[in-house]
Amino acid sequence: MKLLKSGMSRRRVLQTGMAGIIGSGVAPMMFTKGAWAQEFCNNPTGDTVTLGLNLPLTGAYAEEGADEQKAYELAIAHLNGEGDGGLINVLTPSALKGNGILGKKVGFVTSDSQTKSDVARAGATRMIERDGAIMITGGSSSGEAIAVQGLCQEMGVIFMAGLTHSNDTTGKDKRRYGFRHFFNAYQSGTALGPVLSEAYGTDRRAYHLTADYTWGWTQEESIKNTTEGLGWDTVEAVRTPLGAGDFSQFLTPVLNSGADVLILNHYGNDMVNSLTQAVQFGMRDRQANGKDFQIVVPLFSELMAKGAGENIKGIYGTSNWHWNLQDPGSIAFTKSFGAAYGSPPSQAAHTCYVQTLLYADAVERAGTFYPPEVIKALEGHEFDGMGNGRTLYRAEDHQCMKSVLVVQGNDAPTSEYDVLNVVQEVQRDTVDYDASIFGGELGPAEPAPVCA
Amino acid sequence: MTNFMSRNDLLLLVGFTAVVLTMPIWLTPFGAGYPDLLQRFMIFGIFAVGFNILFGLTGYLSFGHAAFFGVGSYAAVWSFKLLTLDAIPAMIFAVLISGLFALIIGFLSLRRSGIYFSILTLAFAQMSYNLAYSVLTPITNGETGLQLTLSDPRVLDAAIGQSFVGQPVPTLLGQQLGGYAGFYFCAGFLILSFFFAQRVAGSPFGMMLKSIKSNQTRMQFTGFNTRPYALSAFVISGMYAGLAGALLAVTDPLAGAERMQWTASGEVVLMTILGGVGTLVGPVIGAWIIKYFENILSALNDNILTQFWSFLPEGFAEIVVKVTSKFVGDGWHLTLGLVFVIIVIFLPGGIMEGVRRIAAVARRSGPPGAKSHQHQPAE
Numbered sequence: 001m002k003l004l005k006s007g008m009s010r011r012r013v014l015q016t017g018m019a020g021i022i023g024s025g026v027a028p029m030m031f032t033k034g035a036w037a038q039e040f041c042n043n044p045t046g047d048t049v050t051l052g053l054n055l056p057l058t059g060a061y062a063e064e065g066a067d068e069q070k071a072y073e074l075a076i077a078h079l080n081g082e083g084d085g086g087l088i089n090v091l092t093p094s095a096l097k098g099n100g101i102l103g104k105k106v107g108f109v110t111s112d113s114q115t116k117s118d119v120a121r122a123g124a125t126r127m128i129e130r131d132g133a134i135m136i137t138g139g140s141s142s143g144e145a146i147a148v149q150g151l152c153q154e155m156g157v158i159f160m161a162g163l164t165h166s167n168d169t170t171g172k173d174k175r176r177y178g179f180r181h182f183f184n185a186y187q188s189g190t191a192l193g194p195v196l197s198e199a200y201g202t203d204r205r206a207y208h209l210t211a212d213y214t215w216g217w218t219q220e221e222s223i224k225n226t227t228e229g230l231g232w233d234t235v236e237a238v239r240t241p242l243g244a245g246d247f248s249q250f251l252t253p254v255l256n257s258g259a260d261v262l263i264l265n266h267y268g269n270d271m272v273n274s275l276t277q278a279v280q281f282g283m284r285d286r287q288a289n290g291k292d293f294q295i296v297v298p299l300f301s302e303l304m305a306k307g308a309g310e311n312i313k314g315i316y317g318t319s320n321w322h323w324n325l326q327d328p329g330s331i332a333f334t335k336s337f338g339a340a341y342g343s344p345p346s347q348a349a350h351t352c353y354v355q356t357l358l359y360a361d362a363v364e365r366a367g368t369f370y371p372p373e374v375i376k377a378l379e380g381h382e383f384d385g386m387g388n389g390r391t392l393y394r395a396e397d398h399q400c401m402k403s404v405l406v407v408q409g410n411d412a413p414t415s416e417y418d419v420l421n422v423v424q425e426v427q428r429d430t431v432d433y434d435a436s437i438f439g440g441e442l443g444p445a446e447p448a449p450v451c452a
Numbered sequence: 453m454t455n456f457m458s459r460n461d462l463l464l465l466v467g468f469t470a471v472v473l474t475m476p477i478w479l480t481p482f483g484a485g486y487p488d489l490l491q492r493f494m495i496f497g498i499f500a501v502g503f504n505i506l507f508g509l510t511g512y513l514s515f516g517h518a519a520f521f522g523v524g525s526y527a528a529v530w531s532f533k534l535l536t537l538d539a540i541p542a543m544i545f546a547v548l549i550s551g552l553f554a555l556i557i558g559f560l561s562l563r564r565s566g567i568y569f570s571i572l573t574l575a576f577a578q579m580s581y582n583l584a585y586s587v588l589t590p591i592t593n594g595e596t597g598l599q600l601t602l603s604d605p606r607v608l609d610a611a612i613g614q615s616f617v618g619q620p621v622p623t624l625l626g627q628q629l630g631g632y633a634g635f636y637f638c639a640g641f642l643i644l645s646f647f648f649a650q651r652v653a654g655s656p657f658g659m660m661l662k663s664i665k666s667n668q669t670r671m672q673f674t675g676f677n678t679r680p681y682a683l684s685a686f687v688i689s690g691m692y693a694g695l696a697g698a699l700l701a702v703t704d705p706l707a708g709a710e711r712m713q714w715t716a717s718g719e720v721v722l723m724t725i726l727g728g729v730g731t732l733v734g735p736v737i738g739a740w741i742i743k744y745f746e747n748i749l750s751a752l753n754d755n756i757l758t759q760f761w762s763f764l765p766e767g768f769a770e771i772v773v774k775v776t777s778k779f780v781g782d783g784w785h786l787t788l789g790l791v792f793v794i795i796v797i798f799l800p801g802g803i804m805e806g807v808r809r810i811a812a813v814a815r816r817s818g819p820p821g822a823k824s825h826q827h828q829p830a831e
Contacts, residue, residue: 058782112750112782117597118708122488125704126747129631130486143596147706150599153619154630154705173599175619212586213595239586242595441602443619451631 040370041156041451042132049104049369051076051356052111052133054124054148059115060243061140061163061268063303064348068138068162069110070341071349075356076106078336086336087357090329090385095364102363109133115140115243117147124148128155128451134369135160135359140268140348141242142166142215149178156449158371160355163348165267165299167218170399171438176445177371179378179393181358181400182351185219186433188298188318189226191404191426195316197230200261200294204230207259208237209250209274211266219265223298227263235259240266240274247274251281260288262295271297272307279311300407303346305419312409312419319405321350321387322422329387344417354386358393372445389428396435398442404431461650468646468733472639476632483748487631491703492743494638495696498645500723500735502692505649507721508730509658510685511665515570515717516557516577520550520690522584522712524697526591529598529707532622536608537600539624539637539702546698547691554690558683565668577717584709597708622702634703641699642736645692650732652688661685722788726795728804737803745788752780 044050053072056065078086081098088096100106109131111123120139127133136152137160139145145164152159153175161169161180165188170180206227210216220237228234235257240250251274254262262283266274278284278295286293297304300317323334323344333353337345345353362377363369379395388402406424413419457465475493479485484493499521506512524546531542561572584592592598600620609615622629629637652658660681663671671678701707710716723742728734754777761769761776779787799805 110751110753116708116710117595117706118710121704121706122492122747123751125488126486126751129488130483147597147599147708150619150706151704154621168596173601212589241586443602449619 039450040448042128042134044104044132044134044369047104048107049101050131050133051106051108052124052127052131052136053108054111054113054120054127054136054138054144055162056115056120056140056144057112059113060270061115063307064140064163064268064301064346065113065115065138067303067346067349068140068352071337071345071353072108072138072356074337074340075353076108079106079356079360083340084336087329087333087353087386090332091357091361091383092385093383095361096357097364101360102367102369106360113139113144115144117141117143120144121147121151124151125155128157133157137355137359138162138352139164141213142169142218143213143242145169145178145180146173146214149173149175153177153443154449155451156371157451158359158374160359162352162355164215165219166215167222167438168214168440170397171218172440173214174397174440174442176375176398176442179355179358179398181355181391182347183318183320183402183404183431184399185215185222185298186438187404187431188219189222190431190433191318191406191424192223192296192298192316193226193230195406195423196227196296199316201291202231204232204261204291204294205235205259205289206232206261206263207235207254207257208263208265209247209254210237210239211242211270212239213242215267216265219298220263223263223265232261240270243270245273247277248281250274251278251283254278254283255281255286258289260291260293262293264295264297265299266297267299267301268304269307271304275308275311275315284311300420301347302344302417302420303348305409306416313411315409316423317407319407319420319422320347322347322405322407322420323350324418324420324422325387325405327385327387327389329385333387350387357386358383371448375445391428394435396442397438397440399435401428401432403428457650458654461654464732465643465647465650468736469643472642473636475639476635482744484744487635488704489743489747490632490635491638491699492747493740494635494642495699495703496720496723496739496743497642497736498638498699499693499696499720500727500739501642501645501649501732502689502696503720504689504724504730504732504735505652505661505692506685506689507724508735509653509661509665510682512562512565512682512686513570513721514561514573514686514689515714515721516573516575516580517689517693517720518712518714518716519557519577519580520554520693521697521700521716522580522707522709523553524550524694525701525707525711526584526598526697527694528698528701529600529705530591532600532606532620532701532705533598533604534607536606537620537623538608539622539629541608542622542702543695543698546701547694550694550697551687551691553694554687555683558686558690562679562682562686574714574717577712578714581709581712581714584712592707592709595709597706600705620705622705629702638699638703641695645695646732646736653732657681657684722792724802726792726802728802731802731804734802734804741791741803742788745784745791749780749784749787750782753777754781 055069077083078088080100109127113120113123124136135158139162142164145161149159159178167184167186208220210220224234264274283293295315297317300319305312334344362374366373366377378393381393384390391400391402394401404426405422407420408423410419410421476485503517527546527549528542531545557576561569664678668678723738724735727738757773761772
């Protein structure tokens with residue numbers, strides 16, 4: 001079976017390749033556009049359809065990865081009509097029927113991306129080539145997201161990004177086949193700015209410690225722009241390797257730098273470690289320039305807050321979503337996640353769950369798995385009920401436009417999960433921005449590339 | 453041309469070619485018959501064959517070969533970005549750059565031998581890794597990895613008026629190199645590399661390398677200057693690594709800094725020792741086994757194990773699943789470690805020594821003749 005399939009595709013590729021050479025080396029795609037109209041990568045022909053989950057189960061963001069996996073398994077169960085249906089009941093408009101996707105039962109394969117771009121890409125390739133995944137989703141790092149997104153564009157498979165907060169994912173490195181529900185660093189800056197100026201004033205000196213990859217770079221840039229807009233000085237911005245473990249060598253210079261705010265552009269275990277160490281260095285009890293020394297963590301999650309324990313109290317940051325929101329979508333999701341796993345979901349779990357449902361809904365609305373049609377169904381789609389208010393999948397850059405939460409570490413938690421307070425829900429209009437400011441090019445949807 | 457190759461060498465080459473080219477068929481039952489992994493088998497096979505020229509023939513243990521691999525990848529991706537999407541210029545470019553890089557590092561490191569040489573190469577490789585990871589980010593794009601984009605200049609492509617639709621992918625004279633096309637492309641290079649290594653091993657130059665390994669001091673006393681030979685071996689194996697790195701970029705146009713890390717350098721040492729140091733086929737087999745473990749074992753999870761052991765009585769099956777799950781998934785390194793320990797203790801010559809022993813037993817017990825030259829020791 002497999003052999004026959006590969007043999008044919010080889011011959012076909014050879015034939016078209018020869019045609020390409022004869023046709024003065026023009027890429028052979030134009031010859032084949034009509035002929036392959038409805039043939040595409042991993043067209044599901046049986047009665048099941050496979051999703052590829054690319055999750056960091058080891059590495060600096062492993063905890064997020066484990067939570068994401070739970071969310072995907074829950075979403076797939078709900079799509080197949082098992083469990084209480086979760087957010088399917090509150091999504092509006094919705095084409096989901098609870099009988100799989102287009103009547104096909106949803107299955108999944110997983111791959112451990114180790115929080116590394118190279119490995120994530122190899123895992124995604126395996127799931128597409130060997131396991132026949134029709135869609136790839138997941139990831140906890142923007143490095144991974146950008147690497148896998150490029151691969152998916154090449155293979156003609158839709159990529160529904162998991163947790164990725166870099167501006168580049170839907171900016172400089174955006175792709176036609178990649179979609180992001182999560183918010184980004186630019187929106188964090190816009191949302192966080194007013195809160196910071198109110199709490200800490202307009203005369204501050206900030207010191208950045210930044211995770212050294214695409215997410216850290218863009219978040220540092222966005223937060224720097226925001227705080228400098230408030231009138232703050234930036235003393236220095238120091239890059240730290242991803243997964244460093246020990247940050248003391250980077251924290252020592254902060255003490256004598258003349259800065260009075262430390263901004264930690266770290267996530268996952270990195271942030272837990274750097275914040276814990278900063279507190280151990282006595283930074284929160286310090287005075288600098290006649291003011292109380294402050295720490296800001298622009299991107300927060302419950303998992304990190306839980307990991308950092310006491311140290312998180314009173315610290316400001318932003319989140320995509322929080323389980324304690326009181327809209328029907330958030331309540332429904334927290335309830336079904338809690339019933340299945342005994343703990344409230346993290347924002348990573350939420351975005352992954354929602355992405356799965358949005359993909360399934362788009363396929364139902366398009367009436368086909370053919371990626372270019374699914375892309376059309378997602379672009380410019382506006383929906384509600386998923387916990388972030390009315391949300392638009394912007395067509396220009398495939399970024400979801402929705403409200404953003406400013407959160408603060410809870411001073412008096414009532415349970416081990418009650419670690420963050422929502423300070424403010426910043427409305428979608430406020431965090432809106434022009435899609436063209438980050439450059440980049442989506443590229444075409446058609447002809448849909450056909451993977452091997 | 454009768455002296456061109458000995459009959460055994462020719463048989464080995466033909467057998468090797470046949471095994472490699474039929475891989476998509478015989479690996480399918482093992483769950484490994486998909487293009488991406490097959491390409492990796494080829495690429496890391498080339499890497500290991502090249503490493504063996506230095507470690508196996510010359511006896512210098514380099515702990516920094518991943519640096520040349522990474523440099524090859526970056527050079528190839530930059531060629532795709534700046535010049536053309538065609539694979540050939542990228543590979544030439546990559547091999548030259550990594551050769552140059554090897555020349556510099558080799559010139560400095562080969563002033564010492566033994567453990568000092570290993571530590572020097574390790575230091576240089578870690579320097580290269582850190583440069584790529586956080587210092588030279590405008591060139592390497594750091595952790596995120598270097599990727600192709602639509603807006604790359606691609607001067608040569610633009611000059612002949614070729615434009616690309618969609619995500620740019622490397623081509624060979626207009627044909628795309630994804631999937632099985634990419635596999636056969638890499639397989640061709642593996643066979644060529646193998647042939648070249650065979651020729652090197654059998655040549656007077658190879659003899660020099662072997663004598664450096666057996667006793668360098670005696671060589672020097674007999675009036676040979678050994679340094680140029682060792683340096684040539686170092687550069688050749690660096691170029692092999694660059695070729696492998698370039699092929700990885702051709703089949704998957706992304707260059708990340710992780711592939712230069714010391715773990716990657718250690719991996720190729722493991723491959724060579726696991727397969728059999730100094731043999732021609734051994735390192736390739738070692739590379740295949742490690743890549744197989746990495747890609748297949750690491751993808752197994754509890755669900756698959758439960759299905760696999762479902763024939764066992766309930767309760768017992770659960771225990772078995774619990775125990776075996778430690779050895780797959782995230783724990784695949786544990787399995788690799790165990791296999792490595794067992795091989796090194798019981799078969800110090802690697803898997804090839806095992807093959808040789810089996811062959812020797814078969815020759816003694818079985819009827820002489822037809823059976824005997826089927827299991828020729830592959831040296």
